[in-house]
Amino acid sequence: MMGTMRQDFGAAAMALVPRGMDPLYTALSLFRRRRFEDCVTVCTMLLEKNPYDQAAWTLKMRALTEQLYVDEVDVDEEGIAEMLMDDNAIAEVARPGTSLKKPGTSSGGPSPGVRPTSQSGRPLSGFVRPGTQGGRPGTMEQAIRTPRTAHTARPVTSASGRFVRLGTASMLSSPDGPFINLARLNFHKYAARQSLAKPLFEYIFHHENDVRNALELAALATEEAQFKDWWWKVQLAKCYYRLGLFRDAERQLKSALVQQVMVDTYLYLCKVYVRMDQPLTAIEVFSQGLEHFPGEVSLLTGIARIYDGLNDSTNAVKFYKEVLHHDNTHVEAIACIATHHFYTDQPEIALRFFRRLLQMGVYNSELFCNIGLCCFYAQQYDMTLNCFERAIALASDENMADIWYNIGHVALGIGDIALAYQCFKLALASNNDHAESYNNLGVLEWKKGRVEQARAFFQTAQMLAPIMFEPHYNFAALSEKLGDLQSSYIAARKSVESFPEHMDSNSLLKQLKDHFAML
Amino acid sequence: MLVPIFTLKLNHKINTRMLTIGCYDGQHPCLTAATTAGKVFIHNAHNRGIASGRMSVSGENSDISLLNIQQAVSAVSAGKLDPTSNCDSLLVGTQTNLLAYDVINNSDLFYKDTPDGVNAVVVGSLGTVEMPLAVVGGNCAIQGFDLEGNDVFWTVTGDNVCSLALCDFTNDGKMELIVGSEDYDIRVFQDDEIIAEMTETEAITLLCPMMHSRFGYALANGTVGVYDRTARYWRIKSKNQAIAIHAFDLDSDGVPELITGWSNGKIDARSDRTGEVIFKDNFSVSLAGIVEGDYRMDGKTELICCAVDGEVRGYLPASRDLKGNLMDTNTEQDAVRELSQRKQNLLLELKNYEENARAAQSNRPSGLGGMDTGQMGIIPANTQLQTSLTVDPGDEKHPPHVELFVATTNETILRTALIFAEGIFEGESHVVHPNVNNLSSELKVPITPPKDVPVDLHIKAFVGMKGSTQFHVFEITRQLPRFSMYIPCAKLPQEPQGTVTFTVQERVQRVVLWINQNFLLTDEWPAGAPLHFQVVSLRGTGALVIHMEGNGQVTIKTDDMDLAGEVIQSMAVFLGIEDLQVTSDFPGYMEELKNILIKVDEFSSVRQKLTAEMADHSNLIRSMVVRAEDARILADWKNMRKYYMELFDLNRDLINGYKIRCNNHTELLSCLKLVNQAIQRAGRLRVGRPKTIVVNACREAFKTHNIDALFKIMKVGAT
16 A cells, blocks of 8 residues: 555656656756645655755755745744743833833823723734734733633744644644654754755754754754854744743844844844833834844834834834835735824824725725724715625624624714614624623613613623723713612722723712712 | 931842942932842832823832842842943843843843853943943953943953952052952952952952042951051951941041941941941841932932841931931040049059069068969060971871971970961961960970961960969061972972973072072072972972073973962062063863863753753743643633643653753853863963963953863963
């Protein structure tokens, strides 16, 4: 059985190689045309003929790696474990505006009354990327529960999960077991040969996902290169970063930058600083990078993202604009600027930016939903419902609730309470954890005079999104009306906790305190 | 009477000697100290002023912020590293790293590996270096980092550094670095050159600059004192340990006093001139540190003392009308008491003389009996005390030693001899009092000096007649030469392997003079053209041969590199040589060093593997904890139990790994220390400029792993 299979394998490979052409040359050509699977097949055939063919071996390694190659710089989300058991940040209570840990501490941030917050208390971002949705939950229970209720899946750790899955997936693709048996490799031998060591490292790191062995190889190789090859230093830093040894990663990256300035290295270094919760240092490093690479978009975007994380939207938008100045098709920058304008009461300008996105070929339900809202607030009512129709047509299960919720808002705006009620109900039908809809439904019920229902809705919303201040305040106001002063006081306290400047909550709290004092 | 103007409870433990104060925002001074579990806390009494926006910190500890260092902190300091701003930077040292941190911006200035550890940190400008430096003292090595984290200053010292201070030792307006180390030496560096060396009797735990070239010091045995350059003003010794010393002008007389905090909770202020106590106070527990700063923001500098339990007291300098009288006592009463005490003593003495005189004058038939003479303690007027020092090669019963022979010139006896000398005896002094039955007119005291240093022996002998009750005290001072533990020998048991060769522009006679002064010889060594002087060490470290040709070429042969260094340094001082380049060869030692360097490499690579393994494990543990908790919330008891069992095993593995890593680290550290010592030894073979060059070149070679170059530099010096 095995024999025939192998023969088939060989035959398939032979079919790929045109008559009279050198198989290795064909494999190289396939590799360049990014037909990696075919390239691997041809290389396997070559290796069967001559197991010591280094060229074929290297090419096969590279082809396998390319299939699974991910951009390490961008793809990274802090897992629950890292987030909760984080001891890399130096300052536990940093000065406001100097830490990513405490969102909403910066003074220049938008008020949650104007710009709604995500499930975890961060202002809504214009562009969803890893890390923008979650804040830092206080307790383990909260952390574990949040990803289940909201549509924000967060991996348990960044070390396991995705990376391990990538590794095991690759195992399946080779029926004869792994291509290279790492345990039997003599790293000393390979480290000495730079041309073999580099592809081998990438293979171990990306394909096998064996960071410890990759680290060992990189350490040997950098020593072999007499600590003069910046590439190895960056790779060492990658390994250290994966292992959570941020200080070592920082050291390697800095030393690599001394030898050779690279955008990638700067981005990596900033990632390290962000993980150590030193956003200001990261911004400084970005600025240093910009001195070497003026107008480099990825560096500018990095700065803007950090300001965004610090809730300093003024500076964030400034840098996003700078990004657009250099690259006018940058989706993230356009989206973020548009969102900023929308929430600063300039829907017409926001509309222009969203239209620009549409022109560039972004065609999804979120965009139509945003355009619809902009049209509504810019009083172009004829377009509004059109856009929402398209949004619903394009919507997936995940964002259906949000779209119905927004239509509900439009209905409230035109005073059609019945439609609004329907919309919120529909939002709950597609996602029964939609806290905002519960809250709004509660308000509607209250207006109708169904107090008990309203109370139940507010309580549900409170439980689902403890970080939102609206359900707390609404519940407090309702309880106060009903005479349940104790509950009212507790809820008002919570509301002030999540939005300290909320006038209504504060005055309610004061009123309650005066009342208690009188008793 | 001076009372604290403020007291605080910080409610955090403070590690001893790890307290500092810094103005991180350029305005508000903050007490900063290392506390338990690898954390540093910053007490900011004025943070209500800075807190803007929505920063809310919980209740009572609102003015304390904690910094995670993740490792045991070994030194904390604050100072201005950036000359352009007026904000202080915080420096935190651990056994492996130094972190310079900008507190107000929550960002690192630099984070550096210090494989030699960080035992002490000071910040300030040093010598001719323009930028302010963070000077770090580790195991045998001293490093200076500038704002960017470049190590612009590096040198080695004889042993682990315990304390550092910057002080204008030479009064030239530039700061010199004073280093106290575990080998009992205080060394003074001008830039990277040693300009003075003082030997103390214990490890120097603390140093503090006072005024001009004066500085205070404290030893591990409880001694505290003040030096002015190389001369010691005073010192006192206590059974408690000094935890902190600080110079502060408490009585407003314009001269700072030495404030000492003790391990039993006492603090006292002593006059820098005399060591007289002018003020004292008590804490209930041991002191942790003493700093000064304007903590109340009223423009006056207070002295701030902190105890280990977090109690803080601040003292303002006394106003001038107190006239330096800070204690709760009446000076006049004190003076009267002291004078009456003296009167009492004088009266007693007078009475004694009168009785003697009466005895001598009384006309008894038998004359003045021997009995009476004895009782009265009268001894012949020409009695003299003779001392001599000889080298005893030792036998089966006695180990080799230097013998101090004390004798009187006549039949009088020596009741007791009290020898006071630093660094030879345990506790500095030695008392010999023979049994009453075998009193004689001579005493032999064996001495074994542990180091090759010249020592003054202050001898006090009680001389009297047999059976006297009163004795005469003779005081005499003898100097023990530097190389006393060596005995000349005509035929060497074994020719030493190591050699040092150099040329001096001196006559042979001068070298012979040096030999006669520095060795304990029975007869003076004859001066002759090819000088060949050979001795054997009594400490069992082999022979020493000094050979000098008529043309000034000197060859020193010994297997002990330290000894060769000592000989060269001493000779250079005596002959007034400023720069001396030598060629040396110590085959045995070099072999040893080579092995050590190989070991260092091995340890480093093993360490990296272990680190990666541990990081991997800890990542796994984190995810396991989350999974286990997840199972708990879902009430999935079976899985929860499973996860926690796995967690337990993993944790045990991790702890084992940690132990292995600890051992590895300790061994690596001791190896690195040996390497640093080797560089120091190579430096000591040279004098002046060549010495500095050799030390720096060795460092460079070691850093770049160029072992052959390292050996070459050690042998022939650097160009």
